[in-house]
Amino acid sequence: MGLSRRSFLTTPAALTATALLPTGLLSALAAETPAPPDLSDWDKVRAQFVLDPAYLHFASFFIASHPAPVREAIEGYRRAIDANPFLVVERGLFEEDEHNVPLQVQTEIAAYLGGRAEDVCLTPNTTTGLALVYHGLPLKPGEEVLCTTHDHYSHHESIRLATERAGASMRMIPLFAEAASASTDSLIATLLAGIGPKTRVVGLTWVHSASGIRLPIREISAALRARSGAPVLLVVDGVHGLGCTDETVATMGADYFCAGTHKWMFAPRGTGLVWASADNWARLRPLVPSFSDLDQYTAWEQRSPLTSPNNANRMSPGGFVAYDHQWATAAAFRMHQQMGKERVAARIRSLNDQCKAGLAENKRVKIHTPKSGDLSAGLVCFEVDGFKPADVVKQLLARNIIASTSPYAITYARLAPSLMNTPEQVEQAVRAVREVSG
Ligand SMILES: Cc1ncc(COP(=O)(O)O)c(C=O)c1O
Known part of the structure; x- marks a missing residue:
């Protein structure tokens, strides 16, 4: 559920002004956005990008070049916001579900992940998602987060900062000596052997940007669940698997799946997501005030305790963001669905x-x-x-x-x-x- 009541960060005067806008923003923009392009062959897909033809681009996973449908969506939102910043942003954020733009974005993402819109937390990148999850975990002194020596700076530092703050500890193990000769069995055996009595959380990277290995997260998750001993939560940095593999992320076995969408997914630069189940969202404590959770706002407004369970929207860092980029994320997910x-x-x-x-x-x-x-x-x-x-x-x-x-x-x-x-x-x-x- 998006934020569907305008009582959030708005005023009666704003209500009157917003009501003057004609039909919903989404349908107005859809009417002026070109129809989806023909993506039936790879030349047609490549034609969606305006990459410099003087080069062969073999590092485009680093940060996306926006394809035509994404550029057009950004441009549509940018024009609308530039013409009417208050009305468009206020309406887009706080409109009823049918016209609520972040909810439409979450819905498109959820369809691709195979999950529910309300379990998708919008973030600006992988790094922020990892930091929000690790800082949100209820880690206690004496507990440990286990990760691997192969993870990215953003992942290691998220764990270090969160465990230091909680008085918990962090430990890294190698999963292999040589990625090229690792196997599913060796990866699972090494990880299971590395789990200690204090381990409560395991952090893994799906596709390693250090060596290119793709961890078999499904099999690893099944092995983690089947082992005896205290249960562990699995946090996955999934940024280099999302948009280049045929996986259903919501059933893959990660408890928390963090990814930027501005790499393989081609979504606007400065966009990302975290996916978790409702139960796993409920375990976390938010770090940044949300602009997309009505309960949080109402509790603040009424100076009353916030009693409902934590959720994906409450974890999404608030404050205004580059809405033309965040909202155009839906176009990238639609493009991927169209390509298959x-x-x-x-x-x-x-x-x-x-x-x-x-x-x-x-x-x-x-x-x-x-x-x-x-x-x-x-x-x-x-x-x-x-x-x-x-x-x-x-x-x-x-x-x-x-x-x-x-x-x-x-x-x-x-x-x-x-x-x-x-x-x-x-x-x-x-x-x-x-x-x-x-
Ligand atoms: C494995 C991995 N995790 C995280 C990141 C950081 O991604 P972001 O810029 O979306 O925070 C990168 C950057 O390329 C990466 O390779």
Whole structure:
């Protein structure tokens, strides 16, 4: 349920003014937004982006280039807000369910995740989602959060800051020595062996931006639930799996799933989500006042205790945000639904398989990403004998190929074949690595 009563942060004068707006904002915008494009083949999908054609883009997972449907949605909201900032934002936020824009965004996201709109918390990025979840957990002194040595800075620091504040502790374990030779069984066995008597929460990363490994979260979650001992909650940083794999996130087994939507999902820059079940939302304590939970506002207004269970909307950080971007998130999820999760995942898998097979023929290249598409997704991490990863990336850039290095203590070069690329481009990138390696 969105915030459906205008008593929230509004005034009687505002009510009168808003009532002067004609029909709902959503239908007005829908009327002036172009019909969804034809996305029936990959050239048509690639044509939605305005990427610089002088380069081959193999780092587009870093931050999204907005595709046409997203640019048009942003532009529609921007025009409306610029023309009528108060009326449009006030109406969009606090209108009845049918016209409530954040609720429409949550509904589109929920359809993609396979869950309920009311369980989707809107955030500005992965980092904020992780910080909100870890700080929201009722951690006590003596309890521990277990994570892995492979997680991202944002994940480790969210845990460190939250556990320090709660007097709890944090411990990291490696899940593998070499990602490329890990298996589902070895990952599960290592994780289970790492859980100690104080562990109450396990933090994992779905697709690692360090090595490209994709953890089998479904199987890991089942193993965590089947073990004896105190139950543990599973927090997943899912940013590099969402939008490039064929998964139903809401049934995958994560207790808290945090992701930015401004990478593989192509949603506007500065958007993200956390998904959890109602029971798991109820365990958390919010950190930032929400602008989308009526109970919280009413309790404040009436100086009465807030008694209803915590929920996704109450966890969504309040204060005004870039609404033209947040609201246009729905267009990105619609675009992914139109392309089809299975089709997107198969295309990305085939480009990544091709990239790995091509690089594997080069004796001077060591690939760190598992060969199997079941244990990887859209990233190929590798080293070239005798070259620093940053120098490989520089040399590729000199050939107009945009690659990246992984931002970790141990760093690799990365190529990320995505919907931006064609098999011919992958071949060009593999050939360029061959030239660089000598
Ligand atoms: C695994 C992982 N987690 C979190 C982040 C941070 O994402 P965001 O910018 O959405 O906070 C990144 C950045 O690329 C990442 O690779």
